[in-house]
């Protein structure tokens with residue numbers, strides 16, 4: 001039995017070693033990927049629900065690893081955050097979004113669309129400046145009001161002052177700022193009025209749990225009411241069914257995003273999708 005225990009311990013130890021070395025390998029691979037086309041952006045449409053029109057896009061990073069295939073941002077963004085690589089990754093994201101915005105501005109079906117980039121709380125806490133964003137906007141000659149930032153509410157809890165300052169810097173440039181994943185974790189309605197957010201993205205867990213849980217309907221209604229009073233519009237995330245879309249509309253949420261309309265897709269596919277969407281009337 002003693003012998004068994006030791007073996008088990010060795011096995012456990014070996015597993016940890018495997019996990020650690022895989023992580024180190026991923027970190028190294030990510031470092032190498034930054035300058036290459038392994039990193040790209042996919043774009044998911046954001047719709048105005050009442051007119052059924054595409055108004056903007058969320059840019060979502062994709063990493064196509066040469067041997068592992070696509071690795072989810074849920075897996076590699078935390079690694080980037082822990083290692084400091086998030087600064088370079090984040091800058092690359094803004095650059096790719098600016099490049100795309102420039103391209104979209106040349107095409108009539110996409111010229112009016114805005115693009116949202118996700119900015120990690122860690123980037124903000126490590127005092128990312130708005131300077132690099134300003135430079136990229138100038139370099140690609142894009143309209144700053146077409147570039148928006150999505151930031152999660154965790155930053156508000158961690159460093160309120162840094163967050164306010166950053167949001168204000170972005171707004172000075174002319175960007176809009178979306179509060180992402182609203183309702184997860186901190187769920188505080190009380191700080192909303194202290195922040196100059198333009199829009200609130202209601203986390204997908206809300207709309208997806210409405211069928212099992214009626215109290216969530218009341219909650220969405222209250223958030224909608226509060227947001228309207230503060231002059232902020234709502235984007236409902238994760239709409240997957242017609243019923244969820246109708247519910248979002250009935251609760252007076254103006255915007256929506258989700259697989260019902262479209263999944264995130266590469267730029268050229270997105271352009272085609274938007275061109276065809278404008279001429280189709282289905283839904």
Ligand code: C2E
Nearest residue numbers: 060061073074077093118119120238239240257258259264
């Ligand atoms: P997020 O910012 O909340 O992005 C929305 C996620 O929900 C995306 O996952 C999107 O593909 C997914 N989604 C959209 N519609 C639906 C739906 O109807 N149903 C379901 N089940 N999911 C839907 P994705 O692309 O895997 O990204 C995951 C997370 O990774 C993002 O969550 C964000 O936190 C992070 N992320 C992605 N791109 C970036 C980036 O460029 N920078 C940073 N810092 N984080 C990023």
Ligand code: CA
Nearest residue numbers: 058118150180
């Ligand atoms: Ca987001």
Ligand code: CA
Nearest residue numbers: 180181201237
């Ligand atoms: Ca979100």
Ligand code: CA
Nearest residue numbers: 152180181203
């Ligand atoms: Ca999220």
